[in-house]
Amino acid sequence: MKIAVVDYGMGNLRSVIKKINKIGFHPVLSSDADEIITCEKLILPGVGHFEKGMRNLRSLGLIDVIRTFALAEKKPLLGICLGMQMLTDFSEEGDVAGLGFIRARTSKFKFSGNSLRVPHMGWNTIQITGRHAILNGVPENELFYFAHSYHVKCESSENEIAKTHYGLEFSSIIADGNIVGVQFHPEKSHEWGELLIKNFCEM
Secondary structure (H helix, E strand, C coil), X not given: CCEEEECCCCCCHHHHHHHHHXXXXXXXXXXXHHHHCCCCEEEECCCCCHHHHHHHHHHCCCHHHHHHHHHHCCCCEEEEXXXXXXXXXXXXXXXXXXXXXXXXXXXXCCCCCCCCCCCEEEEEEXXXXXXXXXXXXXXXXXXXXXXXXEEEEECCHHHEEEEEECCCEEEEEEEECCEEEECCCHHHCHHHHHHHHHHHHCC
């Protein structure tokens, strides 16, 4: 089975590759549209600025191939951190449109005073709110590792599979069938993050 990890210059790619290899799968790191479309699963990781991420995908000619992969061919797609945010309709980070795969908006954390720091960084729990194969065997209220300054809110509760509280409630796992996004970093989240990646690879 061929699993593509999209290389679009937005960080944390090697740690994702390392974790997938540990699980027993052998992904390819690629920015080549012709190679990516032949794969059976696709992971869109990322750390950094939303507008730059979308611009990089566009300049590499990858937006259309990702749309075909996920929407036309209905093959599994996992977005991680920035990759999840780019699945949404729009982000305040750069005021630009995302891929629009899931009806949701990405907004900056805004807290009055100094009670909570931005970015939200460190371990936090997820509250499971929906059912999806990505969560098979993952218990309620387990800890995952977060590092983000922007958060996602779904328009429909049907697309929110898990939520997390950090000053406010935000969507920490979103999904629409074969398309899934996680705001945390499963590759840094020990056994439950590893199980989540394994679940995706076996979807």
